[in-house]
Amino acid sequence: MFAVYITHPQVKIDATVPVPQWGLSDLGAARTRKAAGADWVRQLKRIVSSAEVKAIETSAILAEGAGIGFETVEILHENDRSATGFLPPPEFEKAADWFFAHPEQSYQGWERAIDAQARIVIAVEAILTDHDPTGAIAFVGHGGVGTLLKCHLEGRPIARSGDQAPGGGNLFAFDLARRAVSCDWTPIEDWQGFAA
Structure with missing residues (x-):
């Protein structure tokens, strides 16, 4: 079976708001909604998200498409750039x-x-x-990590x-048994998944 690592798509950049609190832009949300209708999303049994707002918003849209909930794990955050x-x-x-x-x-x-x-x-x-x-399973997080x-x-x-x-909203897939990458970075709305 497969796992996907998904990066959140475009965000609302606001220099006055801490980066972990940025949410999705209209474009980012629209791209995620398009991806949420794909067959591969309905195959997901589990979604695990970073606790940053943009990842949570991405996960919520995908979870609705998958008909499942999602969980957040703090340690999945982006590389710490707060300095x-x-x-x-x-x-x-x-x-x-x-x-x-x-x-x-x-x-x-x-x-x-x-x-x-x-x-x-x-x-x-x-x-x-x-x-x-x-x-x-899908991991929803960030481009750097x-x-x-x-x-x-x-x-x-x-x-x-x-x-x-650039722009985010991409995924790569890997095989759960072998931990081998089986699909390179692909826009989330373009990926066709694997044949069942």
Whole structure:
């Protein structure tokens, strides 16, 4: 059976609001609603979300489409960037490049990439320990830690080259039995899932 790691789509950027409290933009919500009608969403037996607002809003829409509830797990949060607070998009992209290029160092007080990777890998494995492997599961979270998880599952070094396309709202799939990535980053509304 499969697992998917889903990143929240576009958000309402507000420099006066802490980033973890940002919600989905109209475009992000519309993309998620479109994805929620897909066959693969109805195959989900469990949805586990980061506790950040944008991930919760994404999970709620997908859970409605799946006809199930969802749970939140705090430790699935994005890499901790609170030391710098909001960075305008051009500055953020430069900072993110540095974060991935120097995984054992902290960018101006950010959580190090190696620490964020260890956290997300341990969290996902802990969740899967008590998950029925015959049921599809979705993890709903963030691009940074999602990329770090994907690098781990692929057995390759941390690198931004493994990152999703800009805008978010993408997923990758992996096989629950082998923990092998079986689908690269794909927009959530475009993925067709796997044949039953």
